[in-house]
Amino acid sequence: MKINGRWHCPDGKYTALSADAVAALVLDWIGGKVPPDQRPEGLDKPTRVFAHWDDDGDGSGCGTVWTKTPPHLGADGRWWIWVDGPRLVRCDDVRKLTRQEARK
Template sequence: MFNFERFSGQSEDAGTFRAKIDGCWHCPDGKYTAIGPDAVAELVRGWLTDDNPAPRPEGLDKPVRVFAHWEPDEEDPGCGRAWTKTPPHLGADGRWWIWIDGPRLVRCEDVRVLGRGEL
């Protein structure tokens, strides 16, 4: 485990870490990944229990129209139609995430691709 702030030089990264496993950096989404204490615990739990992450979600690799749920606020109901902006990526928490327009980062499990009749 390495202090991520040393790599980024950004004070907002304090309290996050990078992990090196078997001589390779842990990069679940293909880039340098800062992980917090909860994600470190989840990573260790996965090693101890031999849990594998859920399979990569299908049908979300190119921009598609979806119905998604996100955290609501005073003026936003927390759900609606949107376009996907990026392919899914595996987060440090072991869940698949995707950026949708807004811009919002949502869990892939909270996204449903709309059928032709729903567009």
């Protein structure tokens, strides 16, 4: 997919997108969201974060968890990360804890 005449590759490599993923990107842009262009910083090492998630069986939830993988760009054009659980959550739904918060 080309955006503004350039191939969409925010992770430094081409990203294959399904028709559903393209539709999701377009809906996000119409809603005022900017396409992701930079990888989230500070989440590469195991990091203590507060995350929100949606589980298929358990419903949605939130809590303090550790990141398990570096962020990766999904086919939907959003940044995702694996956390304790194991749960796959959007990086938009993750907040890195301060030192004081992580000690609790």
